[in-house]
Amino acid sequence: MHYRFLAGLLTAALLSLATGAVAQTANICASPAQKLDEKGFVEIGGIPQWVTIKGDRCDNPVVFIVHGGPGNPMSPFSDAIYGTWEKDYTVVQWDQRGAGMTWGKNRPSEDTPLTIEQMRDDGLEVARYLTQHLGQRKVVLLGGSWSSILAVHMIKAEPDLFHAYLGWAQIVSYGDNLPATYTRLLDMARQAGDQDSVTKLEGLGAPPWANPRNFGILRRIDRKYEGLATDPAPAQWWQPAPDYATPQAQEDYTAGEDYSYIQFVGWKGDGMFSQVDLPALGTDVKVPVFLLQGEADYLTLPEISRSYFDSLKAPRKEFVVLPRTGHDPNSIMVDAQLKLLNETIRPLIQ
Numbered sequence: 507m508h509y510r511f512l513a514g515l516l517t518a519a520l521l522s523l524a525t526g527a528v529a530q531t532a533n534i535c536a537s538p539a540q541k542l543d544e545k546g547f548v549e550i551g552g553i554p555q556w557v558t559i560k561g562d563r564c565d566n567p568v569v570f571i572v573h574g575g576p577g578n579p580m581s582p583f584s585d586a587i588y589g590t591w592e593k594d595y596t597v598v599q600w601d602q603r604g605a606g607m608t609w610g611k612n613r614p615s616e617d618t619p620l621t622i623e624q625m626r627d628d629g630l631e632v633a634r635y636l637t638q639h640l641g642q643r644k645v646v647l648l649g650g651s652w653s654s655i656l657a658v659h660m661i662k663a664e665p666d667l668f669h670a671y672l673g674w675a676q677i678v679s680y681g682d683n684l685p686a687t688y689t690r691l692l693d694m695a696r697q698a699g700d701q702d703s704v705t706k707l708e709g710l711g712a713p714p715w716a717n718p719r720n721f722g723i724l725r726r727i728d729r730k731y732e733g734l735a736t737d738p739a740p741a742q743w744w745q746p747a748p749d750y751a752t753p754q755a756q757e758d759y760t761a762g763e764d765y766s767y768i769q770f771v772g773w774k775g776d777g778m779f780s781q782v783d784l785p786a787l788g789t790d791v792k793v794p795v796f797l798l799q800g801e802a803d804y805l806t807l808p809e810i811s812r813s814y815f816d817s818l819k820a821p822r823k824e825f826v827v828l829p830r831t832g833h834d835p836n837s838i839m840v841d842a843q844l845k846l847l848n849e850t851i852r853p854l855i856q
Contacts, residue, residue, distance in 0.1 A: 532638060533639070534639055534640070535564035536564075538564055542559050543560050544558065544560075545558040547608075547611060550628050550631045555601065555632070556581065556607035557600050557601075557632060558584065558598065559597075560585075560597050564596070567596070567847075568637075569646050569648060570598045570600070570633060570645045571599055571600075572600065572602075572653035573600070573653055574649075574652040574675075575651075575653075575766055576605065576766045577763040577764070577765065578652075579605050579607070581600075581601055581750065582606075582746035583747070584599050586742055586743045587743050591847075594848070596640065603628055604769060605759075605762040605763070605766050606750075606759050607758065610755070619769065620766070622655065626656060626659040629656055629660050633647070633664075633668070644666070646670050647671045647672070648671075649671070649673055650674035650675040651674075651675045652677070652770065654674070654806075655784065657673055658671070658787065661795075665791070669855050670855075671795050672843060673797050675803055675805070675811075676797050676811040677784070678782075678810050678813075679782055679784060679785065680779050680780050683805070683807070684721075685713055687804055688707065688710075688713055688724065691707060691727050691804060692707045695727070703727045707724070707727065717775070718775070721779075732800075732803070732834070736830050737831070739836040784814065785817065794823065796851065797815050798828055799811050800827075800828050801827050801831060804833070824846070824850065826842060
């Protein structure tokens with residue numbers, strides 16, 4: 507692990523190296539030009555949670571990327587996907603409760619529940635930690651899919667922590683998104699003469715569902731049709747960095763995925779997803795909101811995300827539809843994220 511702390515905090519730095527924890531200090535930036543390269547566990551929500559912080563300068567804006575899934579941390583892939591951002595931004599990844607390195611450290615039992623409120627509070631605590639640790643007033647919040655739910659809850663709860671919210675694949679509500687996806691995929695499969703998918707979807711019946719396997723079946727069909735209409739992400743994106751490529755880290759990642767999936771859908775359709783209703787939180791948002799939407803995103807359909815976006819009252823907002831892009835990130839999506847950061851969000855910060 508690599509830590510660059512103030513000379514006066516040498517003892518704390520050595521302790522953090524020994525324990526595998528990021529030292530929770532006040533502003534660790536000795537100068538604006540200080541380089542950041544930290545990875546380790548931070549006490550968040552009463553448990554050690556994995557946080558990585560990388561960037562070329564301490565005075566660059568902090569970009570806090572909240573991962574999707576909910577069990578799919580981006581920390582193993584951050585260097586490959588976001589490494590070029592580190593020249594102009596401090597890039598932060600966080601393995602959420604029940605996922606990745608955080609799951610491996612804490613290993614909750616299957617009957618230990620996750621809740622949106624708990625995850626929201628964890629995310630807010632990470633954001634507060636970043637402002638104190640890096641000596642900045644606010645951070646830019648990025649999130650998509652599952653983390654688009656979490657991000658909206660976070661900006662509604664403590665808007666003063668955030669310069670802006672940059673989202674993609676925006677989920678709106680269980681009642682809006684899931685039935686629309688089911689109907690769209692069933693229509694597409696029928697039009698394509700894809701009897702295998704038609705049979706599977708008709709066998710599921712229209713949502714809501716009580717069987718936790720049903721969402722996985724739907725998602726595999728969704729990925730098949732999105733794959734026909736989108737550009738794939740570069741293969742090298744999904745090669746984990748060495749720290750995350752060990753057998754134990756890989757085992758923890760997979761186990762966290764399984765645990766988080768069940769928490770999301772629920773054993774009887776009663777998981778976190780069933781409780782999602784972002785419009786019920788209110789449409790007044792006190793931070794700028796920028797949403798990117800894949801034209802071929804069949805899991806979070808553009809028209810549903812757009813309708814929610816149109817209802818929001820925010821200091822500034824922008825909605826962008828991306829061609830050849832689906833629910834999962836690809837180069838078109840990541841390039842569009844950076845373009846919005848550079849051209850629109852950074853001037854707001856300055």
